[in-house]
Amino acid sequence: MATYDVADRSAIVTGGGSGIGRAVALLLAQNGARVVVADLKRESADAVVAEIEAAGGTAVAHVGDVSDPEDAVAAVAAAQGLGPLKIAINNAGIGGPSAATGDYPLDGWQKVIDINLSAVVYGMRAQLPAMVANGGGSIVNIASILGSVGFANSVAYVSAKHGVVGATKNAALEYATQGVRVNSIGPGFIRTPLVESSLDADTLTFLESKHAMNRLGEAEEVAALAVFLASDAASFITGSYHLVDGGYTAQ
Ligand code: NAP
Numbered sequence: 463m464a465t466y467d468v469a470d471r472s473a474i475v476t477g478g479g480s481g482i483g484r485a486v487a488l489l490l491a492q493n494g495a496r497v498v499v500a501d502l503k504r505e506s507a508d509a510v511v512a513e514i515e516a517a518g519g520t521a522v523a524h525v526g527d528v529s530d531p532e533d534a535v536a537a538v539a540a541a542q543g544l545g546p547l548k549i550a551i552n553n554a555g556i557g558g559p560s561a562a563t564g565d566y567p568l569d570g571w572q573k574v575i576d577i578n579l580s581a582v583v584y585g586m587r588a589q590l591p592a593m594v595a596n597g598g599g600s601i602v603n604i605a606s607i608l609g610s611v612g613f614a615n616s617v618a619y620v621s622a623k624h625g626v627v628g629a630t631k632n633a634a635l636e637y638a639t640q641g642v643r644v645n646s647i648g649p650g651f652i653r654t655p656l657v658e659s660s661l662d663a664d665t666l667t668f669l670e671s672k673h674a675m676n677r678l679g680e681a682e683e684v685a686a687l688a689v690f691l692a693s694d695a696a697s698f699i700t701g702s703y704h705l706v707d708g709g710y711t712a713q
Contacts, residue, residue: 674709
């Protein structure tokens with residue numbers, strides 16, 4: 463049964479082949495949206511499309527690198543092929559190197575900024591005019607709790623995510639009277655391949671203890687908020703940064 467009103471509109475989910483993006487793509491499709499599952503690797507995107515189709519939903523794969531501005535244009539074209547683009551979840555992201563700011567590798571800095579920040583702006587740049595032409599829409603940018611607080615040895619990630627929160631507010635102001643809402647989400651640490659592949663068991667236990675609920679979040683818990691923000695139920699919500707962090711930043 464549908465929970466959110468997103469039916470019969472097309473949606474882009476970047477990084478839709480894994481983790482949070484996969485959970486958002488599945489939930490959007492479950493609620494009737496037609497989803498472009500955009501990802502770097504064909505096999506990741508195809509696997510999620512197959513899951514959606516097996517559940518009776520509609521999806522297509524789009525393969526590309528979000529740090530290429532032309533890829534954002536191509537993803538919008540793919541979505542418009544399914545119906546008017548009304549929803550975009552700019553989610554693809556990477557962790558990046560771990561080092562103090564004085565030692566931070568410049569190539570790692572540039573890569574994280576390109577993928578985690580510039581790509582969100584490239585995405586919105588392509589998505590916003592299409593949504594205005596389609597009579598409105600909703601963009602949800604996946605930032606992080608590290609869009610509002612720091613985390614030692616992560617200057618690139620923290621800077622990029624703070625930037626995502628700012629770019630979201632800016633776009634929201636610019637398009638508020640044109641029917642497009644733009645919001646960001648700040649997840650705490652979520653149990654996804656990004657986290658589980660890069661952190662050892664002791665670090666994961668330490669990170670659990672940083673959340674008031676003493677656990678990591680699940681991708682589905684972020685997806686529930688993302689799809690709510692994408693839906694008409696969030697019709698008066700724009701320019702906001704919404705935490706889903708098990709109390710991490712309340713302390
Ligand atoms: P994930 O499981 O690694 O999924 C990210 C997906 O994005 C992967 O399929 C990845 O492909 C893809 N991707 C990476 N670089 C890309 C590029 N240049 N172009 C297109 N796709 C690309 O990560 P996740 O944990 O779900 O993270 C999703 C988002 O949530 C990220 O923006 C992350 O910063 C944010 N976030 C995560 C957490 C957390 O604790 N997990 C917390 C706060 C915020 P490959 O696997 O092929 O690289």
